[in-house]
Amino acid sequence: MSEAKPSDTLAYAFLRAHPEDAARVLESCPPADVVALMQDLPARVTASVLQMLRPSLAAAVLHGVDLNRGAVLVALLETSMAARVLRQVTEKRRIALLARLRTSKGVALRLILAVPDDSIGAWVDADCLTLTGEVTAAAARARAAAASGNTERIVLLDAERRPLSWILLPDLLRAAPETPVSALAVPIPAMLVAAMPLSAGLLHMAWRTSSVLPVTTRLGTFIGLLRHERLQQIHDQDRASRGPTMSSFGGVIAYGYWQTITGVMRGGLSLLPPVRTLSEIPDER
Amino acid sequence: MSAELTAAALLNERFFTDYPLEAARALEALPTTAIVAAMLARSPVARSRTWQALSADRAADVLEALSVDAAQQLLAIDTHAAIAALAHLALPKRETLLAALHVDVATELRAQMQYGPDTAGSLMDPRVGALSAQLTVGEAIERLRSLRQRGLRELFVVDDQMQLAGMVETEDLALSGRERPIREITRHIATVVRATDPVARVAQVLQAQPMSALPVVGDSGRFLGVIRQLSLLTATQRASGKRWFR
Numbered sequence: 433m434s435e436a437k438p439s440d441t442l443a444y445a446f447l448r449a450h451p452e453d454a455a456r457v458l459e460s461c462p463p464a465d466v467v468a469l470m471q472d473l474p475a476r477v478t479a480s481v482l483q484m485l486r487p488s489l490a491a492a493v494l495h496g497v498d499l500n501r502g503a504v505l506v507a508l509l510e511t512s513m514a515a516r517v518l519r520q521v522t523e524k525r526r527i528a529l530l531a532r533l534r535t536s537k538g539v540a541l542r543l544i545l546a547v548p549d550d551s552i553g554a555w556v557d558a559d560c561l562t563l564t565g566e567v568t569a570a571a572a573r574a575r576a577a578a579a580s581g582n583t584e585r586i587v588l589l590d591a592e593r594r595p596l597s598w599i600l601l602p603d604l605l606r607a608a609p610e611t612p613v614s615a616l617a618v619p620i621p622a623m624l625v626a627a628m629p630l631s632a633g634l635l636h637m638a639w640r641t642s643s644v645l646p647v648t649t650r651l652g653t654f655i656g657l658l659r660h661e662r663l664q665q666i667h668d669q670d671r672a673s674r675g676p677t678m679s680s681f682g683g684v685i686a687y688g689y690w691q692t693i694t695g696v697m698r699g700g701l702s703l704l705p706p707v708r709t710l711s712e713i714p715d716e717r
Numbered sequence: 718m719s720a721e722l723t724a725a726a727l728l729n730e731r732f733f734t735d736y737p738l739e740a741a742r743a744l745e746a747l748p749t750t751a752i753v754a755a756m757l758a759r760s761p762v763a764r765s766r767t768w769q770a771l772s773a774d775r776a777a778d779v780l781e782a783l784s785v786d787a788a789q790q791l792l793a794i795d796t797h798a799a800i801a802a803l804a805h806l807a808l809p810k811r812e813t814l815l816a817a818l819h820v821d822v823a824t825e826l827r828a829q830m831q832y833g834p835d836t837a838g839s840l841m842d843p844r845v846g847a848l849s850a851q852l853t854v855g856e857a858i859e860r861l862r863s864l865r866q867r868g869l870r871e872l873f874v875v876d877d878q879m880q881l882a883g884m885v886e887t888e889d890l891a892l893s894g895r896e897r898p899i900r901e902i903t904r905h906i907a908t909v910v911r912a913t914d915p916v917a918r919v920a921q922v923l924q925a926q927p928m929s930a931l932p933v934v935g936d937s938g939r940f941l942g943v944i945r946q947l948s949l950l951t952a953t954q955r956a957s958g959k960r961w962f963r
Contacts, residue, residue: 446739449739
């Protein structure tokens with residue numbers, strides 16, 4: 433930035449201090465201009481603005497900047513936003529960007545992008561802390577303190593990255609330093625499969641006991657955590673954006689459910705003997 | 718505007734309009750030519766808001782660099798900002814700008830810049846650069862480099878409304894981490910005088926609490942300048958006809 437034009441220096445000060453306001457301004461600009469501006473800004477500032485941008489414009493930025501910078505930006509975005517943006521770049525670009533992300537975030541993004549965006553897997557929070565193998569409470573606390581993402585629940589995974597149990601942060605904070613984390617672990621009430629449709633995910637019984645649930649692939653590989661509140665919000669947005677028509681995903685599910693029930697009822701009724709008038713019924717006395 | 722990308726221009730316009738204090742702090746770190754270019758590229762509304770938030774010494778730099786026509790437009794925006802900036806200019810330049818203003822505006826500014834002969838305002842040195850309380854130590858050091866005055870031992874700190882918030886010693890600036898907010902090393906100032914206070918009150922204050930520079934504020938509390946011990950002694954000597962020093 434030391435050799436930046438003064439106008440860019442001022443713009444940078446604004447982007448750094450007010451990324452959300454800046455994002456709204458950039459959404460009214462020609463995408464080529466936004467790309468040119470974002471090519472040279474510090475990556476962290478650029479990522480904080482991208483995080484707030486409309487995904488289609490953020491995707492244009494990922495297309496416009498050079499590949500290595502694009503990969504750095506994807507790595508700095510929250511995983512759910514990175515997934516939303518990557519869904520809007522071309523397949524070729526997406527593959528190229530993901531190829532440069534050889535981190536757990538890259539793995540999580542590949543898993544998330546493998547499911548459609550109207551399934552729960554598309555909306556998980558993959559920026560959560562996981563532990564594999566036995567460690568002490570002190571070591572786990574150090575990991576939690578250094579973690580940038582959600583540490584409310586720390587998921588214990590087996591060697592195949594399948595969830596075994598989880599630790600609640602207050603329990604971890606109260607534990608003696610040498611306590612093994614397995615002694616603090618509590619069972620996970622249920623796990624959701626990433627491919628599950630949003631509406632079906634919302635109806636899962638396990639939400640009655642926990643506001644957060646882990647999401648896995650069909651093979652049980654951990655992807656991330658999903659909050660009920662977030663799922664409800666996405667579901668509501670999805671319904672609102674599609675309108676109260678049969679094209680609504682929730683509507684299709686509800687309609688399918690209703691059709692199934694009524695179909696079964698109709699089928700059952702057809703098996704019953706036809707209704708006859710009283711005079712047609714022989715007197716069996 | 719043509720030199721800027723549309724995106725940068727729109728961002729800067731919003732920055733100047735909605736966050737004038739922050740925009741002013743960002744501008745103050747730039748060379749004067751860059752400040753002038755950035756201000757001329759903005760809409761009158763954006764320019765006016767940020768101009769009022771510029772520190773007086775940098776505002777004076779802008780006035781000097783602008784054409785008389787452009788400068789008089791800025792001076793007409795806000796009386797307090799205009800007086801503060803004009804006070805930092807050399808007398809010939811100040812008079813040139815005042816002469817170019819509408820007669821009513823110039824008369825008002827002249828009246829507000831003049832203090833009675835026996836008031837604190839008459840002893841005051843208004844050419845004192847003040848630091849915003851929002852700065853970090855690193856930013857304050859950059860500002861210190863841009864100040865015209867040299868050999869300063871203390872710097873005055875003002876809040877967003879240009880009210881005096883305290884003072885920072887240059888030694889504290891030098892010894893603190895660059896990311897530290899200067900408000901953390903700002904010292905409280907127990908005594909100030911108003912520009913309209915009589916000289917006798919100034920003498921009384923400085924006798925009770927000797928300090929190298931006594932801050933002067935306006936009726937609204939805006940920081941206007943300082944009275945240095947030497948100015949007071951010279952004035953007292955002139956008034957009494959006595960020689961205090963040999």
